[in-house]
Amino acid sequence: MATIFYARVSTVDQNIEHQQMQAAAAGFKIDRVVADHGVSGVSTLFADRPNGRRLFDMLRAGDTLLVRWVDRLGRNYSDVRDTIQEFMRRGVLIRTVINGLTFDGATKDPMQQAVRDALIGFLAAAAQANAEAIKEAQRGGIALAKAKQGETKYRGRKPSYTRGEFATVCDMLSQSAGIGSIAKVTGLSRQAIYRIKDDPAGAEAVLISWSDQPATAR
Known part of the structure; x- marks a missing residue:
């Protein structure tokens, strides 16, 4: 088998x-x-x-x-x-x-x-609810990025995570994975993971400001 x-x-x-x-x-x-x-x-x-x-x-x-x-x-x-x-x-x-x-x-x-x-x-x-929560964070990130673009052209520090790493962190957080486990899988610092966890919309906005490519539904 x-x-x-x-x-x-x-x-x-x-x-x-x-x-x-x-x-x-x-x-x-x-x-x-x-x-x-x-x-x-x-x-x-x-x-x-x-x-x-x-x-x-x-x-x-x-x-x-x-x-x-x-x-x-x-x-x-x-x-x-x-x-x-x-x-x-x-x-x-x-x-x-x-x-x-x-x-x-x-x-x-x-x-x-x-x-x-x-x-x-x-x-x-739960799988559908998590997806909807992530999409809400994405919408918040897009709105925040647009608002910042209207205020200034300064994009701030380039994010230490890629779009794929951001998606992986969100996936693992939605399944209650520990910060240490996520860091081991993604190679990101614990500080970066905490930033995504504490402010997913803000983390999304930073990605958008540097890439101009909002995340897709997952």
Whole structure:
């Protein structure tokens, strides 16, 4: 039985290495890695992604689909819920690196099914809620950057983080990862991570002022 690790990154300067590092550090043995690059988890359904679609053909009953967290499957409540349920119907085990959760469709006990399905629904809803919170920070950052442009042409110090690193920090913060863990994965200083955590709109505004490219929905 194979374990396939699925990774998704939503910006061109992100990579999947930190997701693989987390899986390896947690002790997972991966037979194959499948990834979608530059794909939004908000606007692109799982089955509409090139490699998301492939997984429905690749995975067989008894195989395991491993993801860092359910938000890698998507950030749309209905899509995440339906994707997990469909894989379970096919006999595929879904596991997460964070917290080591396992979703198995084998149980026939109605109480166990109810608890499992409620947890799936909660996590799918959390994935969408986190995406909406990030988009709100992005909107605030854009508004702040525009306001500053109207006041002065001085952009301040160039940010120490890239767009991809900013997205990774936001992702990991949304899953309650520790500052030290985020620093290890991204290579950023703890001070930079705290600045993003404490003022995501301001951090976004700095990126925009230097790149003039607002973030995309993830």
